[in-house]
Amino acid sequence: MSALSLRNLLKTFGGLVAVANVSFEVEDLSIVGLIGPNGAGKTTVFNMITGNYRPDSGDVIFNRRAITGMPTHEIVSLGIARTFQNIRLFQNMTVLENVLAGCHCRMKAGLFSSMFRFPRQRREERHAVEQAMRELAFVGLDRQYNNLAGNLSYGNQRLLEIARALASQPRFLILDEPAGGMNDQETEDLMGLIRNIRGRDITVLLIEHDMNLVMRVCEKIVVLEYGAVIAEGTPAQIKTNPLVIEAYLGVED
Ligand SMILES: Nc1ncnc2c1ncn2[C@@H]1O[C@H](COP(=O)(O)OP(=O)(O)OP(=O)(O)O)[C@@H](O)[C@H]1O
Ligand SMILES: [Mg+2]
Structure with a gap:
């Protein structure tokens, strides 16, 4: 098919x-x-x-x-998820935060309501972080999760874009x-x-x-x-x- x-x-x-x-x-x-x-x-x-x-x-x-x-x-x-020919990362955000940006489209509680941090939102956030870390491990970047995206090598920035795309499942x-x-x-x-x-x-x-x-x-x-x-x-x-x-x-x- x-x-x-x-x-x-x-x-x-x-x-x-x-x-x-x-x-x-x-x-x-x-x-x-x-x-x-x-x-x-x-x-x-x-x-x-x-x-x-x-x-x-x-x-x-x-x-x-x-x-x-x-x-x-x-x-x-x-x-459908994608990566870009001209890398589109948030250079001043961490590796993990960049992947979380890919997860948010799947979170039911939006970014705004999550500021109030109801239990359900906290659960969703924790789940999103776990999922983002799994994707980082999948592409081999989990140990660099707290580095700024802009400090990664060019090749690793490409991998980060893939992890972010995968985070949207x-x-x-x-x-x-x-x-x-x-x-x-x-x-x-x-x-x-x-x-x-x-x-x-x-x-x-x-x-x-x-x-x-x-x-x-x-x-x-x-x-x-x-x-x-x-x-x-x-x-x-x-x-x-x-x-x-x-x-x-x-x-x-
Ligand atoms: N937004 C746009 N406005 C005007 N022309 C465009 C635009 N996007 C692409 N083009 C033109 O369309 C043609 C195809 O471009 P495209 O980027 O799809 O090629 P490509 O096969 O991806 O090339 P490359 O291997 O260099 O990335 C080119 O002539 C390009 O200049
Ligand atoms: Mg092209």
Whole structure:
């Protein structure tokens, strides 16, 4: 079954067609890679899935339900979480506080009412902290919980964004260049982490320029060029596809 189905998504900015009738499926519990040259429209596709951009036309179907144009917080509450290509952390807050920011959307008592600290709110807060610490341990940052996010290495900031996304308890996780700025060892560890995320029954859709990571971790790869899908298939199929080699891999190697 498809967890996510994109149907003829179109997005233009002025005269520029950033995404030109893109359609593809993400099977439930799979790891799918979206690749393509700079400016191909990858992040714009993600922004339409997560409600950051409204498509000019086309549909986003999540678990058989159209979510096209829904506000981002509703999409999060349906179980889609994401990280950003340009890291968006609260640099002056601690690592733990950043993850708690991801939990709050799931807390019934809002931030304001929790200031009064009724027993139920205290329970929810304690639960949120425990959950946040579990996610930090999952990505390997629990010992740094009290450090300022801005003091983490670039690679660890990427992991923190993943922990924050996981704190919303998603069923579907979208990662925009998770290995960006990571060294070889961090990238290697990230592959294990992505597999472990799927091991928690979370479907993963990722954008990544690191071909080694994409080829080793993804079951399916979709290739965009100039806003359009030019190829789709297994890593083995993509590696040998002449269109892809010309458009993308040929440039890299
Ligand atoms: N908000 C916006 N306003 C105007 N143009 C935009 C906007 N967002 C994206 N674009 C343009 O749309 C095209 C696709 O951009 P997008 O960020 O989706 O590419 P990408 O595939 O993610 O590239 P990269 O690998 O460099 O991140 C680019 O030409 C970009 O300049
Ligand atoms: Mg991008």
